Amino acid sequence: MASRTLRIGLIPGDGIGREVIPAGRRVLEALPSSLNLKFSFVDLDAGFDTFKQTGVALPEKTVETLKKECDGALFGAVSSPTTATKGYSSPIVALRKRLDLYANVRPVKSVRTAKSPVDLVIVRENTEDLYVKEEKTYEGPNGKVAEAIKRISEKASFRIAAMAGEIALRRQRVRDSGVDSIHSKPLVTITHKSNVLSQTDGLFRETARRALAQSQYQSVGVEEQIVDSMVYKLFRQPSAYDVIVAPNLYGDILSDGAAALVGSLGLVPSANVGDGFAIGEPCHGSAPDIQGQGIANPIATLRSVGLMLEFLGEEQAAAKIYAVVDGNLEDGKLLSPDMGGSAKTDEVVEDILRRL
Ligand code: ATP
Ligand code: MG
DSSP, X not given: OOOEEEEEEEXXXXXXXXXXXXXXXXXXXXXXXXXXXXXXXXXXXXXXXXXHHHSOSSOHHHHHHHHHXXXXXXXXXXXXXXXXXXXXXXXXXXXXXXXXXXXXXEEEEOOTTSSSOOEXXXXXXXXXXXXXXXXXXXXXXXXXXXXXXXXXXXXXXXXXXXXXXXXXXXXXXXXXXXXXXXXXXXXXXXXXXXXXXXXXXXXXXXXXXXXXXXXXXXXXXXXXXEHHHHHHHHHHOGGGOSEEEEOHHHHHHHHHHHHTTSXXXXXXXXXXXXXXXXXXOOSSOOOTTTTTSSOOOOHHHHHHHXXXXXXXXXXXXXXXXXXXXXXXXXXXSSOXXXXXXXXXXXXXXXXXXXXX
């Protein structure tokens, strides 16, 4: 079989981004040759340090290179300035817009032996809802009033729900290929508050239902849940969820909440996904408190590498990475300090490379 070469943009950004993104590269380079996959890499700048040096947080060259040359990318983390800094805005937010990455995908997985095991993924719509940022303040008869637009479209709701359906099917294939899981069947839960917001969330719910009723998702179970009761159940019984699809605001809140269900931020990956492009990104920030010590947990990044590969159509490679990462965690002998261990970043990576 001819081998496929994928070109990957590496954007380490700031702080521990520079320590974990190289780990991601090492794992890609170490994938077994039987997968017939090769990688080439291009180093790209973005972040607060880049801003301090050049006056721009997201250089045009980074955007152009990603667009013209790359199949996918890995993004580390960016420090946010503590006070508003003139001219600075988040490069990852800008990248999502420039590359039309309309979904944010965040899997959260615990070890199987956890008291309350979790293995779910939140698929968050990332272009509309209250985050269209159309706000205004005016003087009402009894003082100031502020308003924000919540915009939900059929188009965005349909494509995010269809993506959730695809992810549900793919997670099942990855499970069938031997990655351990608490689930045996694919399930999508649609999140909304249409009992109160009958038009906006009503449209989301109804459109998501229609998207998931398509014949290709026949084998996927579909449920729905009001967001507040979902938060309750997510914390009481997280094993009830496989794929959660949500509009922007609820997805944002649920994502951080779900991340708290597993021991450390250092375990939680994400991907920013559009049609034909994906950027893997660990959920954590630049962690200035531990930067430079060589103790950052690389697992969020390695799982983000797997996630990026899934969206590039390389499920077998992704499954391989998930399985070896799970192996490291279940074994529990070489864990980084955030997990209660004493292993350095490199020692965790080397354990994972051995398992590969
Ligand atoms: P930023 O402004 O860049 O988000 P932050 O100070 O909010 O920085 P985070 O990166 O969000 O820091 O991390 C929050 C806490 O979790 C910190 O104490 C950090 O050390 C810890 N943490 C985050 N990621 C990791 C990781 N990969 N390994 C170990 N600890 C981590
Ligand atoms: Mg942070």
